[in-house]
Amino acid sequence: MDLRARIETDEDARLAAWASRSRDSSGRLHAEAEHPYRTCFQRDRDRVLHSSAFRRLQYKTQVFVHHEGDHFRSRLTHTLEVAQIGRTLARALGSNEDLTEAIVLAHDLGHTPFGHTGERVLHQMLEAHGGFEHNRQSLRIVDLMELRSGQYDGLNLTHDTRAGILKHGAEYPRYPHPVPLPPLGASPAVEAQIANRADEIAYHAHDLDDGLRSGLLRVEGLRGLRLWDRARERASARAPNSEAGALAAPVIAALIDVLSTDLIETSSERLRASGAASRDEVRARPAPLISLSEALEDERRALAAFLMENLYRHPDVVRMAGRAEPVLGGLWEAYRADPGRLPRRAREGRAGEPPERAVADYLAGMTDRFALTEHERLCGGA
Numbered sequence: 001m002d003l004r005a006r007i008e009t010d011e012d013a014r015l016a017a018w019a020s021r022s023r024d025s026s027g028r029l030h031a032e033a034e035h036p037y038r039t040c041f042q043r044d045r046d047r048v049l050h051s052s053a054f055r056r057l058q059y060k061t062q063v064f065v066h067h068e069g070d071h072f073r074s075r076l077t078h079t080l081e082v083a084q085i086g087r088t089l090a091r092a093l094g095s096n097e098d099l100t101e102a103i104v105l106a107h108d109l110g111h112t113p114f115g116h117t118g119e120r121v122l123h124q125m126l127e128a129h130g131g132f133e134h135n136r137q138s139l140r141i142v143d144l145m146e147l148r149s150g151q152y153d154g155l156n157l158t159h160d161t162r163a164g165i166l167k168h169g170a171e172y173p174r175y176p177h178p179v180p181l182p183p184l185g186a187s188p189a190v191e192a193q194i195a196n197r198a199d200e201i202a203y204h205a206h207d208l209d210d211g212l213r214s215g216l217l218r219v220e221g222l223r224g225l226r227l228w229d230r231a232r233e234r235a236s237a238r239a240p241n242s243e244a245g246a247l248a249a250p251v252i253a254a255l256i257d258v259l260s261t262d263l264i265e266t267s268s269e270r271l272r273a274s275g276a277a278s279r280d281e282v283r284a285r286p287a288p289l290i291s292l293s294e295a296l297e298d299e300r301r302a303l304a305a306f307l308m309e310n311l312y313r314h315p316d317v318v319r320m321a322g323r324a325e326p327v328l329g330g331l332w333e334a335y336r337a338d339p340g341r342l343p344r345r346a347r348e349g350r351a352g353e354p355p356e357r358a359v360a361d362y363l364a365g366m367t368d369r370f371a372l373t374e375h376e377r378l379c380g381g382a
Helices: 003-014 040-049 052-059 075-092 097-106 115-125 134-145 159-166 190-214 226-238 248-274 279-284 294-312 315-321 324-337 344-348 355-365 368-379
Strands: none
Touching: 040 097, 040 159, 052 075, 052 134, 052 368, 075 097, 075 190, 075 248, 097 159, 097 190, 115 324, 115 355, 134 159, 134 355, 159 190, 190 248, 190 294, 226 248, 226 294, 248 294, 324 355, 324 368, 344 355
């Protein structure tokens, strides 16, 4: 028995009934022979990890533009933190860690430069051509834009990973995907639900951390938020004779633990109560099963509202993000006026798609610093 077959046999013994098993993958767009040492989900993870789009995340904005400081999160470090949380959650819930990690590593590949502001700008530019949405763009990247084979475009990921990337709840633009979409159920598989919740936990925690590090947020302003106070109490209990309760870093770590623990305990009970005996039964349910308790969900929403008001809408963050509109807008007009300025492959576009979609693909793939440099070159930085 080769190693891959042994791993698949181990999955049968180790994973819960509701988990996705490598052996039961929904397949790929292009048929491939199995690998002797890695399962199909491990191969998906590795293909994403080695992709150009993944490397570019290093210089894409999370909240703070890369040149604002060396210690703030980028889209890449955010993704790695989500992967760590996702693996922990998947392991605790008896789900497939490899599939969870593959989904997480690919989930933000479609993000534009300058964070969500860049996404809004591109959506406005493309409104007459179907709009722009970063989850759908992530799928375009892994299906069409990355090259790893002379036989087909894209990374040829499994339909399971592709469905997890696409995510339910995404606003699907009004343009057709050039290749068949992955089959979707009423709800995502458990691993995709875990990836979505891990993303949420990670950005709440590290955006708080970066906000405090930047000085835009103050610890004093967080007191009274029940989730923050709960995490501070846990940090103090872990180290009662230290200053842990007064320092931000131990409280941020405790915050991740509080949310993760509640999610594991609540979701375990919900999965058991559902009686779901397979991945397909989870996907057939009308609503996700991976969730926080009602009390923690209320506290999480209060924290999210605090971050929106005091960090994401802070004048300094808005000012930094405000560069997205003139930079991306200037590049959009420059490339539309003279498509010869685009690289050959980007200029060719895809049959049946408007040329604006090719421009958007190129702009969305840029890093913050490349967009700024290219804008300076083509538009004089004005």
